[in-house]
Amino acid sequence: MEYQKLAIPDVVLLTPKVFGDERGFFMETFRQSEFEKHCGNYEFVQDNHSSSTKGILRGLHYQHQKPQGKLVRVVKGEVFDVAVDMRQSSPTFGKWVGAYLSADNKRMLWVPPGFAHGFLVTSESAEFVYKCTDYYNPGDEYSLLWNDETVGVEWPQIDCEVVLSEKDGAGLLFSDAPPFLKNIFS
Known part of the structure; x- marks a missing residue:
């Protein structure tokens, strides 16, 4: 296995x-x-x-009290996967990194606790699998608005409309999203 640190070094x-x-x-x-x-x-x-069709955007999600680290990969199709640093004391606070993950390239992305995470399906369909470091806690989940201008994620252009859940469409602006006050995760 090759491990490559990205522009935010905690994301691998x-x-x-x-x-x-x-x-x-x-x-x-x-x-x-x-x-x-x-x-x-x-x-x-x-x-x-999870299974999704082209144009589905899931995220950008994070849990605040019980943060989850996620090791993510795609077993069918392709997605553009994104991690946003929500750790206020981090030098990369509010920055994002992204990578294409696909069944063909077989790459995985490690998104540590303290990050918002999401993906956009760029193929006709995709199956996305991931391991979590803590249990899903629906009362603790936040959704950072996918197209918040402060964060400025550069999502790829696709030939269809982006489809969001109601929760993700009403995501919080970065300025309103609760950050992690201490960088206790690295």
Whole structure:
């Protein structure tokens, strides 16, 4: 596995070694000891799987009292995946990074606790799977407005309208979203 720190160094792009032949392929998607060496000492407690069609944008979500780190990947199709630093004491507070994740490139993204996270489906459909470091807590979830001008995520242009849930369409502006006051996650 190759581990690449992005412009926000706590967010890491993982590229697995893929062994393939005419029968198909094999790859290791997670090894605790290597993950800890490159990303930190985290324990995963929940796995999730979602399916979406082109133009669906999910996010930008985060939990404030029980923040989740997420190790995300795509097993069908392609998404543009985004992490926004919500840690007020961080030098990258309010900055974002993004990466294309697809079934073809088999890349994964580590989004640590303290970040808002979301993705836009850029293929006809996509299946998105991810491991979480804490349990989903619906009463603690916030949605940062996907197109907040202060953050300025540069979402890719697609040939259809972006579709949001009601909750995500009513997301908070960055200036109104509760930040993490201490950078206790790195």
